[in-house]
Amino acid sequence: MFAGMLALWRMCRGTKAVLAVVILGIVARIAFLNFPHSDDVHRYIWEGRIQNLGHNPFALAPDAQKLETARDDNWEGINHKHVSTSYWPFSQMLFRAVVSAAPSPLAFKILFTLFDLGIMLLLFALMRRLNTPPHHLLLYALNPLVLVYTAGEGHLEIVVAFWLMLSMLAYAKRRYALMYVSLGLAVMTKVPAAIVVPFLVRRNNLRLAPLFGIPFLLSVPYLTDGVSFLHVPAMFAREYHYNGLADFLLRPILGGSNVLPVLACLLLITLATIFLLTTDRIRASMYALGAFLVFSTTVHPWYLLTITPFLVLYRSGPWLALHITSVALIFVFNPWARDPFWHATNLLITFEYVPFVIMGLRAMVTGNRHGPGHYGSPQDVSVVVPARNEQDHIRMCLDSIRNQEGVREILVVDGGSDDRTREIAEGAAGTRVIDSPSGRGVQIRRGAREAGGDVVLVLHADSRLQPDAVPRVIDILRRRPDVVGGSFSARYDSSQTRFRFTEFLNNLRARVFGISFGDQGQFFRRKSIADRIPPLRLMEDIELSLLIKEFGAAGFVRGGVVSSTRGWERAGYARNFLKVISLTTLYIVRRAFGLCSKDCADFERMYYGKARA
Incomplete structure (x- = not known):
């Protein structure tokens, strides 16, 4: 039967x-x-x-x-x-x-x-x-x-x-x-x-x-x-x-x-x-x-x-x-x-x-869980790169995107850089620069609303895509019409054991719980949630993960992104590790009870010590 x-x-x-x-x-x-x-x-x-x-x-x-x-x-x-x-x-x-x-x-x-x-x-x-x-x-x-x-x-x-x-x-x-x-x-x-x-x-x-x-x-x-x-x-x-x-x-x-x-x-x-x-x-x-x-x-x-x-x-x-x-x-x-x-x-x-x-x-x-929705087959991808004072990394990031099959456009959303970031981005072929107030979530929201592709892929300016990353995103969304978005399994540009351990934890969390960090690279169907992204100054990656899970299934693409360890090294590995865990947990708990502020400026102060201009 x-x-x-x-x-x-x-x-x-x-x-x-x-x-x-x-x-x-x-x-x-x-x-x-x-x-x-x-x-x-x-x-x-x-x-x-x-x-x-x-x-x-x-x-x-x-x-x-x-x-x-x-x-x-x-x-x-x-x-x-x-x-x-x-x-x-x-x-x-x-x-x-x-x-x-x-x-x-x-x-x-x-x-x-x-x-x-x-x-x-x-x-x-x-x-x-x-x-x-x-x-x-x-x-x-x-x-x-x-x-x-x-x-x-x-x-x-x-x-x-x-x-x-x-x-x-x-x-x-x-x-x-x-x-x-x-x-x-x-x-x-x-x-x-x-x-x-x-x-x-x-x-x-x-x-x-x-x-x-x-x-x-x-x-x-x-x-x-x-x-x-x-x-x-x-x-x-x-x-x-x-x-x-x-x-x-x-x-x-x-x-x-x-x-x-x-x-x-x-x-x-x-x-x-x-x-x-x-x-x-x-x-x-x-x-x-x-x-x-x-x-x-x-x-x-x-x-x-x-x-x-x-x-x-x-x-x-x-x-x-x-x-x-x-x-x-x-x-x-x-x-x-x-x-x-x-x-x-x-x-x-x-x-x-x-x-x-x-x-x-x-x-x-x-992480193979089905969602209730059924979305169409995507044809192309808009890559959104939120950036601010990234002159040392932006060129390598854009070069890794440019030759990917299926990329419709590259949108660099500049949050008020005072170095050569904007100049380098404007000189890169196939790239459009958009001005935005600072705050990575604010910039991602602006870029997603300007995007024209079926899929939006958010990539940090100090990260780079591996070959065939974009085609693999399109492939999983075509094979799984219930998937709204997801992330890559990422690795860091360092071979140190502590960063391999961090990679393992990040990828395991994304697989099991569907919650990814921004340096893993995140993607979503534009028409599903682009208009729902809130202008957060911090915790935008956790919010995007939870939005994806709210409106459908979360996908996971093996390989795809290489990320920088500079943030970890600048803040100190152990200190940054504990801070990331505590802030992520606090945000998830507050969000579940509807207690988060509209822009999460308080989380920005807790992470950086003071709000950035």
Whole structure:
């Protein structure tokens, strides 16, 4: 089934073909309604029924003596009868409504399928907003995991996924009131959805945050004496463990009593890293949900339903692999799988997670992450060289650019030089000099707005391009239409060990996190972010990296730039190393919380000791 989905995804490109396959997905959902339902459905029916009898499912477990007279055949199929509900108030109201209308597993499966189809509509709207090719919708429409665990087994997670995708669409459209209400409904369906909330809260929507609390009013009818909505979820995390990746790896080492605090700490560290370094907040939401699953003690395959819609936008290889291998767990939950081979939990977990881990590590090391957008094939490059008093280096820099294939123009943006920089640049063939106020970010902004090429490449005046650097930039942008920009792997013009170490760290950071420094050379599609570059006096390279990540995928080109070590030698290596790390960290943290000044003049003073004229 997965092979068929991937084959159709690769073959179908036209709108009519995609529509035909989506219709096929709808037909498949109808067929899967005949699939054996999950035992979770028995609890849905039970909890809806006892509400209609006037009881509170948060206060009474299914085996409560008070409910003995209500027991029926459906009660026999409930798991964990000694535990009250873990489903939050919106879920409970949904259960009650369905049971009142048609108390059957089929009714729940039909309802969940409607939410599933609603996700397809939301994804279609979100894809149009993010310029995502329409055929990527097939990764959801024909996804076997969705078919099996929604129309097939009937799991509630699809409702959570619906509210999450509605909140993502609302965020993309800046309809923040709807976003907050949708997030509240997601949490009121199942509490783990709360993991997403911090990633969508921004300074420009904070005033509407109280709307998040409106769906919590649904909890009022269930607030009887002694009720705690968090008691059962906390108990499951503490006392039950099944199929969690980090839990599987750490429990034998730490022991059962110590593993939960360690998992919680690792989750918090991971979430903080995602919050600071992932500027695309929809992608960050996917990463947060993924981190929660990785560090959870219990992970059933249908929990992946909250991740599945994001595959349409970001086409994550590791998560797609986990979708495929998780299907093996169907055998664990079906009584006809009598062969004990299928119940060897350690074997199943190994089979399930090894491809996920290998592909995840590879994606991290190579920086091969997909973006939601789809951009055209670039033809030429404008090279922007911000310069100020660079007479000793500018000629070599321009010579390295001039003979590159694909260069449309060279723009030297002079920030008020009082040496021969401007004279040398004006005498160089194919070079145009533009005047600008000083400040490298100010100059880059001016050059990007003057550029006419499909791609803008920013090169420091004391750096030089290696042969074929520009053609390699054009090549990666043609091969990867989702890549907005990126950087080169750079080396310094010194063979000293300390600079080789610095090169390694710089290139590793650019690969893994997509954050590069200016002396690595940075490039981007002009129409994507040229008008969004702020006039910063310092930290412009970090800001440009984060902008690229916000609007798409970041690329990484091996080789390409040789940079000068003069700044390091002038300031002192150790001192400059620590200063660069501290200022970069400070800027990323401040930016994440919206606390940076408009021009970052304060960072310039911290770096140089005083603002430069």
